[in-house]
Amino acid sequence: MDTFKLTTGISPTYKITKVNFEEKTLKEEPYVKKQVNKVSYYAVCPECDNPIQIVGLQKNTIESGSNPYGRHNKGDVTDLALYSEIDYLECPFSNPSWTKKPGKRSSKSPLANKMLLNMRNYFDCAIKLLQEMTGLKISRNLAKQLLENYLLDEGWLYRQATLNNIPWILGESSPAIPLFGQYIYKNSALFHSIQDKCADIVLEPAGFSEDLVQIRNKPGQFIKLEFIFCNHQQNIKGESMQEMIDFWVFRKGNTESDGTIFRKTIPIEANDFIDLIQEVGSEHRDEKLLAVAKELTENYM
Structure with missing residues (x-):
């Protein structure tokens, strides 16, 4: 390495x-x-x-x-x-011919236990990084839903999970989630893609923030947009690892070219998460999200 x-x-x-x-x-x-x-x-x-x-x-x-x-x-x-x-x-660096095995890692893994602990301790930072990299505003209810899915599917036991990619495993462990009623950041790539490709969608300004719009249907229209995190890849090249994941927004039940509204391959850099944690510091934590994480993970620790 x-x-x-x-x-x-x-x-x-x-x-x-x-x-x-x-x-x-x-x-x-x-x-x-x-x-x-x-x-x-x-x-x-x-x-x-x-x-x-x-x-x-x-x-x-x-x-x-x-x-x-x-x-x-x-x-x-x-x-x-x-x-x-x-x-x-x-570990991807355990041998030159490493390939990800099917299934999950042992629950006795010290690393897995560290990941669960840090998910609880830095849940607000994980949510903030997902927002910054996708353009999706993650409400407290949506954040809770993501964490519930993570715990239900034991995301900390995923073989590809590491301390560096905690936010992305949080996203990856969820099934498709509806976008209707969710908020997105104005002038993000996600905003422009939905605006250009979804004539039956209204992007209503959020009353509490000039930076956000809410996804609504036009009167008489009915469309279902969903999002997932998928195609998580870890590739070893020489002594280095390249890691990435896709954020995908699509019309429900339609993943053909005309059903894809937005798809972004996000590089996962080793220091993205720790850099954000250090940037947030101890004085600007989201205590309400941390309380959610503490409550939901209590029976798993």
Whole structure:
């Protein structure tokens, strides 16, 4: 792998370079450990939260040439990360021929439990990121519906779920949801697409915000628009992973070309979620959404 992070849990991901490693770790314990005949360099895998060893940091290797890389460390690293075989086997970087297996990961997975905990703790941030990337205003009722679906389908046990893609698994775990009555952001790509392709839809200005419009039917018309998150892909290329998911709005029961109203492939970047969490900070949290998350997840923790 070509990225690392400094701590387990939701934390920033960095490209593995000599400069990055030295500046971020300050070459201190537990990242640098002296052994009998060598010095070893450690960090945390951004995908599975297991400890990794940084190889080739100070010298070229046969495997990586002049580029250092991360390799899973099959054992705990004191004061850094505990090793989980369950999560290692699910990690896209566990072997060069990794493919996603069918079914779900074990409920004993430490990583899965961390994802559920962070869904509860940062539910408001997950909703905010979904809004920013889709153009859909997610009301408290819609947010609750998404979380109920996530819990019902055990989204934290999806094999492709990671701490980085928590918002997208929240969306992916829901079946099709009607758009009628929902609000969307004016001048978003979603707004313009619905405006151009749906003559039987009225986009009514929201009385409480100049930035929003509500999706309504024209008098005498009846149309059903729905949305889903789908086509979630994780592709390993060399030492890197590329991840993406589709946000799709369509006429109910019609997914042919004339039934698709809007479809956007959204790249999932490792730091999108943590960046937003840090941007929101501790003073601008949505306490009502957090209360919803606390109530709904109580029986799952």
